[in-house]
Amino acid sequence: MLMLILSVAFVLFVLLNVLPLFKGLGRWIDARLPVFSFLVEHLSHYPAPKNLNLWYVFGALAIVACAIQFVSGIWLVMYYTPTAEKAFSSVQLIMRDVPYGWLVRYVHSTGVSCWFIVIYFHIFRGLMYGSYKAPRELLWISGVTLLFLMMAEAYTGYVLPWGQMSFWASKVIISLLSSIPVVGNDLVVWLQGDYEVSGVTLHRFFAFHVVGFSFLILLMILLHIIMLHTVGSNNPDGVDIMKHKDRKGWPLDAVPYYPYFVLKYIPIILVYLFVFFAIVFYAPTFYGLFLEAENFEPANPLVTPAHIKPAWYLSPYYAILRSIPDKSLGALAMLLSIVLWMFLPWLDLSPVRSMRYRGWMSRCALATVVSAFILLGYLGLQTATGWYLLLSRVATFLYFSFFVLFPLITYYDRDLQVPERIPGV
Amino acid sequence: MIVICKFQSGYREFDLIIILLLLSPLICFSVGDSVVELDSINIDLMNEQRILQGGKNFQQSCMSCHSLNSFVNDRVAKSLDMTSEKMPVWPDDSWNGHPPPDLSLIALSMSPEWLYTYLRTYYVDADRPTGYNNLVFPNTNMPNPFIDLQGKQVLIDPNFSPSKHLGDHALWYRVIKLKEGGSLSAEAFDDYVGDIVHFLTYVSDPSVHERRSMGVWVLGYLGLFIVITYAYFRLVGKVFFKPLKH
Numbered sequence: 001m002l003m004l005i006l007s008v009a010f011v012l013f014v015l016l017n018v019l020p021l022f023k024g025l026g027r028w029i030d031a032r033l034p035v036f037s038f039l040v041e042h043l044s045h046y047p048a049p050k051n052l053n054l055w056y057v058f059g060a061l062a063i064v065a066c067a068i069q070f071v072s073g074i075w076l077v078m079y080y081t082p083t084a085e086k087a088f089s090s091v092q093l094i095m096r097d098v099p100y101g102w103l104v105r106y107v108h109s110t111g112v113s114c115w116f117i118v119i120y121f122h123i124f125r126g127l128m129y130g131s132y133k134a135p136r137e138l139l140w141i142s143g144v145t146l147l148f149l150m151m152a153e154a155y156t157g158y159v160l161p162w163g164q165m166s167f168w169a170s171k172v173i174i175s176l177l178s179s180i181p182v183v184g185n186d187l188v189v190w191l192q193g194d195y196e197v198s199g200v201t202l203h204r205f206f207a208f209h210v211v212g213f214s215f216l217i218l219l220m221i222l223l224h225i226i227m228l229h230t231v232g233s234n235n236p237d238g239v240d241i242m243k244h245k246d247r248k249g250w251p252l253d254a255v256p257y258y259p260y261f262v263l264k265y266i267p268i269i270l271v272y273l274f275v276f277f278a279i280v281f282y283a284p285t286f287y288g289l290f291l292e293a294e295n296f297e298p299a300n301p302l303v304t305p306a307h308i309k310p311a312w313y314l315s316p317y318y319a320i321l322r323s324i325p326d327k328s329l330g331a332l333a334m335l336l337s338i339v340l341w342m343f344l345p346w347l348d349l350s351p352v353r354s355m356r357y358r359g360w361m362s363r364c365a366l367a368t369v370v371s372a373f374i375l376l377g378y379l380g381l382q383t384a385t386g387w388y389l390l391l392s393r394v395a396t397f398l399y400f401s402f403f404v405l406f407p408l409i410t411y412y413d414r415d416l417q418v419p420e421r422i423p424g425v
Numbered sequence: 426m427i428v429i430c431k432f433q434s435g436y437r438e439f440d441l442i443i444i445l446l447l448l449s450p451l452i453c454f455s456v457g458d459s460v461v462e463l464d465s466i467n468i469d470l471m472n473e474q475r476i477l478q479g480g481k482n483f484q485q486s487c488m489s490c491h492s493l494n495s496f497v498n499d500r501v502a503k504s505l506d507m508t509s510e511k512m513p514v515w516p517d518d519s520w521n522g523h524p525p526p527d528l529s530l531i532a533l534s535m536s537p538e539w540l541y542t543y544l545r546t547y548y549v550d551a552d553r554p555t556g557y558n559n560l561v562f563p564n565t566n567m568p569n570p571f572i573d574l575q576g577k578q579v580l581i582d583p584n585f586s587p588s589k590h591l592g593d594h595a596l597w598y599r600v601i602k603l604k605e606g607g608s609l610s611a612e613a614f615d616d617y618v619g620d621i622v623h624f625l626t627y628v629s630d631p632s633v634h635e636r637r638s639m640g641v642w643v644l645g646y647l648g649l650f651i652v653i654t655y656a657y658f659r660l661v662g663k664v665f666f667k668p669l670k671h
Contacts, residue, residue: 263665296629
């Protein structure tokens with residue numbers, strides 16, 4: 001499908017450019033629907049700082065990953081049946097009897113994990129180079145919202161195969177909502193459509209997954225890109241390139257995004273696809289991390305699994321939830337562990353953006369919160385007992401102490417002088 | 426601390442990726458607590474002969490109770506004449522509420538190693554209604570299917586109790602020994618069970634042959650593209666990307 005769209009686009013591109021007749025047609029269309037001038041405006045007239053490095057490819061990769069999920073998702077919906085009786089066996093129907101159904105399903109299941117890997121690197125890039133600082137606060141908030149929406153999308157999608165872990169993980173997460181005061185219990189019943197997690201819940205989650213959250217994600221990606229193209233890209237040095245422009249108004253330290261960065265990133269996107277398809281074809285369950293063993297067992301409301309765990313990309317938040325002894329407070333902490341990131345632009349009091357010009361304290365703070373997050377991700381997949389529980393409490397403490405200490409650290413840290421222009425090598 | 430040092434020396438952010446990769450083995454994969462260490466088995470899914478033999482063994486030893494309902498449309502199922510009519514059907518309340526499960530996905534929900542060890546570690550236990558207990562899956566409901574083929578295994582230490590030794594990861598042949606041989610020798614029996622495990626591993630994901638042969642082409646295509654683009658960039662990149670030098 002993608003190939004078809006691409007080849008049609010290519011043929012159109014050739015026709016519209018080579019033949020003067022069609023060039024006229026192109027102008028005719030553009031006067032009525034400015035699709036070509038839009039592309040020119042946002043690709044070849046978009047000033048990208050010339051020192052963008054490989055960390056900046058993850059934004060483009062996130063769009064590739066998103067497209068993969070949408071295309072493979074459409075094909076899965078054609079054969080999937082969202083009822084408690086048929087869901088599990090319809091997935092097996094896709095895997096075994098639908099021609100290339102296994103490919104579409106493995107692409108979708110590998111795609112979500114790879115999307116989260118890309119997104120976590122993308123977020124880390126933003127933290128490292130201070131991309132959340134003014135004037136990019138709303139851009140950052142839209143990104144955190146996107147992470148939230150992606151988690152909701154991934155969670156509702158995880159329920160759909162209706163395996164043991166789908167069922168029990170959905171039960172655990174839905175039960176968290178009952179700790180909301182006053183409306184909690186009614187909200188749970190409304191979401192479940194039943195007094196227990198049942199086939200009705202599955203059908204609702206199917207609707208949320210396929211239509212609800214996926215369209216919100218598309219909308220939010222659009223807003224994210226509009227905001228990016230309004231305020232411009234940050235860069236590894238955190239230098240404001242808009243300060244120095246030539247007579248035509250083009251920033252002196254910028255090059256057009258197309259062709260320079262589009263071409264520079266093409267081999268990297270190919271490498272990403274290579275790794276992605278290597279997993280799809282040769283290790284689709286990725287040693288039980290991308291497709292968990294427990295979920296190959298059909299959902300059974302009568303048998304609780306010994307050890308309920310979330311998918312790996314949600315495990316840090318789950319570890320935070322479990323590390324707090326009280327359920328309501330745990331749910332609150334889990335929510336705050338994401339919402340607090342939205343306030344980061346105002347928690348950071350440093351005058352410089354990039355970690356390249358920050359003192360050792362800010363760097364330690366970033367290294368600590370990232371290590372705590374990775375550690376929580378590991379602990380979220382283990383049973384919460386003994387040392388693991390103690391360790392997850394320490395990690396949760398470190399994680400939240402970041403938000404408390406970061407204003408102080410960035411205020412007192414000894415930063416370096418940021419150059420006016422992007423420095424030479 | 427390594428992270429910070431690398432940060433300061435020359436801004437080499439890509440070192441961070443390497444550190445993250447070094448951390449990644451931390452994400453290891455927990456295997457359920459069992460009394461004994463699981464035997465390793467080298468599953469070769471390209472060995473069609475073993476899969477077919479395993480299918481025959483399965484029909485002989487397992488299919489009187491266990492179904493493979495998702496598998497019946499597969500090419501191998503057709504050649505073994507496994508049809509949906511031949512699959513056993515159990516009401517939910519049979520076997521005291523524990524009817525024999527369908528095994529279409531058992532090698533993915535457990536693991537080939539688990540199956541291979543589980544099927545060979547039955548031992549005589551008079552306390553169990555079936556007369557046999559299991560080291561990998563203590564107090565299993567499944568009766569020992571291999572009494573005739575394997576013979577009788579007994580505990581070396583009669584006071585051994587699985588519940589006391591949970592998580593010990595002992596070697597199973599240090600815990601039980603063969604008392605009376607069956608119709609197969611120990612090696613032949615290992616092969617017999619190994620064939621079944623091969624078969625069940627194939628059954629749990631029959632896409633494997635198609636995946637592997639298709640993967641070569643897709644990865645080769647992408648790899649070729651990577652080489653071409655890389656070579657192109659090496660050749661013209663220095664001139665083309667001159668504006669990016671800073």
